Amino acid sequence: MSGADVKLVLRSTRVVTPDGTRPAAIAVADGRIDAVLPYDTEVPSGSRLEDFGDDVLLPGLVDTHVHVNDPGRTEWEGFFTATRAAAAGGITTLLDMPLNSLPPTTTVDHLRTKQQVAAPKAHIDTGFWGGAIPSNAKDLRPLHEAGVFGFKCFLSPSGVEEFPELDQEQLARSMAEIAGFGGLLIVHAEDPRHLASAPQRSGPAYADFLASRPRDAENTAIEGLIAHAGRLNARVHVLHLSSGDALPMIAAAKREGVRITVESCPHFLTLTAEEVPDGATEFKCCPPIREAANQDTLWEGLADGTIDCIVSDHSPCTTDLKTPDFASAWGGISSLQLGLPAIWTEARKRGHSLDDVARWMSAAPAGLAGLTRKGAVEAGRDADFAVLAPDETFTVDPAELFHRNQVTAYAGKTLYGVVKSTWLRGERIAADGAVAGPTGRLLERNQ
Numbered sequence: 415m416s417g418a419d420v421k422l423v424l425r426s427t428r429v430v431t432p433d434g435t436r437p438a439a440i441a442v443a444d445g446r447i448d449a450v451l452p453y454d455t456e457v458p459s460g461s462r463l464e465d466f467g468d469d470v471l472l473p474g475l476v477d478t479h480v481h482v483n484d485p486g487r488t489e490w491e492g493f494f495t496a497t498r499a500a501a502a503g504g505i506t507t508l509l510d511m512p513l514n515s516l517p518p519t520t521t522v523d524h525l526r527t528k529q530q531v532a533a534p535k536a537h538i539d540t541g542f543w544g545g546a547i548p549s550n551a552k553d554l555r556p557l558h559e560a561g562v563f564g565f566k567c568f569l570s571p572s573g574v575e576e577f578p579e580l581d582q583e584q585l586a587r588s589m590a591e592i593a594g595f596g597g598l599l600i601v602h603a604e605d606p607r608h609l610a611s612a613p614q615r616s617g618p619a620y621a622d623f624l625a626s627r628p629r630d631a632e633n634t635a636i637e638g639l640i641a642h643a644g645r646l647n648a649r650v651h652v653l654h655l656s657s658g659d660a661l662p663m664i665a666a667a668k669r670e671g672v673r674i675t676v677e678s679c680p681h682f683l684t685l686t687a688e689e690v691p692d693g694a695t696e697f698k699c700c701p702p703i704r705e706a707a708n709q710d711t712l713w714e715g716l717a718d719g720t721i722d723c724i725v726s727d728h729s730p731c732t733t734d735l736k737t738p739d740f741a742s743a744w745g746g747i748s749s750l751q752l753g754l755p756a757i758w759t760e761a762r763k764r765g766h767s768l769d770d771v772a773r774w775m776s777a778a779p780a781g782l783a784g785l786t787r788k789g790a791v792e793a794g795r796d797a798d799f800a801v802l803a804p805d806e807t808f809t810v811d812p813a814e815l816f817h818r819n820q821v822t823a824y825a826g827k828t829l830y831g832v833v834k835s836t837w838l839r840g841e842r843i844a845a846d847g848a849v850a851g852p853t854g855r856l857l858e859r860n861q
């Protein structure tokens with residue numbers, strides 16, 4: 415321990431570190447982890463001890479895929495409610511997606527507007543992705559320099575007219591521009607031609623919706639992305655992978671040195687097409703939740719490292735937009751507060767440990783965004799933690815969630831893993847379902 419400035423020591427018999435889970439005491443100074451010490455280290459006089467017993471101390475989760483929709487569509491969510499829900503769910507860092515807010519994050523002015531709105535409302539540390547749309551090629555470098563963590567683009571319609579998709583030529587041009595300044599392009603990968611030729615039937619049947627968003631749309635888009643990224647030596651990231659068919663080509667691209675990373679989401683990894691009731695559009699998202707057999711391949715992709723991260727893709731809306739018609743209902747699943755227990759429930763069933771969960775939900779997303787102070791319980795990082803009772807269960811009651819709208823595909827599910835408390839830079843920001851006031855900071859790339 416370095417000494418005088420350590421005011422807080424946290425300890426647990428199960429601390430999840432990059433080298434495995436073990437009993438440890440964590441000395442905190444000035445909001446950072448000063449040292450990770452043996453469990454029975456003497457606590458310096460003047461320091462406060464928080465002992466979590468056998469509850470598991472995880473690194474605070476990093477969720478790099480959240481649609482906060484603020485300003486502009488704050489009836490859908492907002493920085494106050496989103497970050498409060500995140501804090502209650504063990505998340506200490508969030509990156510906001512560039513679309514569904516008005517304005518979208520496609521210029522530096524728009525970024526500044528969003529930062530101003532977010533600053534007083536953020537319960538956790540919050541950063542921003544920029545957007546790459548056909549009209550803003552000249553804004554990409556200024557946005558990069560202003561601190562966005564990378565750029566999101568679509569290859570098929572996004573669902574909102576202010577955020578148009580890129581065609582293949584625009585994709586290649588944007589990718590080259592972004593690679594030119596060492597940036598990261600993150601991609602909603604569904605090919606528009608495959609979507610256009612798929613059967614489009616409206617109504618309450620989930621099978622019809624699933625048929626309208628075939629795996630081939632994802633597979634083809636990802637194939638094209640790999641080709642562009644390889645040719646341009648560009649860094650790309652596949653958002654919300656749903657099609658397990660794409661895993662072999664992604665694994666091959668990684669082996670060949672293509673700079674590609676991949677995320678999947680709790681809904682693809684814990685919910686299945688077979689269980690979606692007719693008209694239950696709280697399960698609608700794009701790409702869609704697929705069959706149980708496909709889900710097994712996604713878990714294999716996580717186990718062998720082809721899939722790097724698990725992030726929420728929390729994309730809420732008001733209840734009235736979730737009409738029972740799958741074709742017209744808003745697509746997006748609300749899950750910010752539930753990602754950790756949802757994934758832990760499935761992971762433990764499949765023989766994975768909380769070390770795996772911490773890697774997928776904290777270390778890897780922090781690495782994706784270059785957040786070197788986040789993502790691990792080790793000296794020098796921010797003292798951000800989630801304290802989890804992994805063997806306790808609870809049943810999801812949407813009315814008890816902090817999301818702005820009480821619509822979620824997880825309603826009524828019994829999940830393992832109760833978040834007992836959440837710590838941000840050495841301060842307890844959530845405990846036993848109550849969340850303190852906003853003390854999050856705004857993050858910029860390379861801070």
Ligand SMILES: [Zn+2]
Nearest residue numbers: 479511727729
């Ligand atoms: Zn999304």
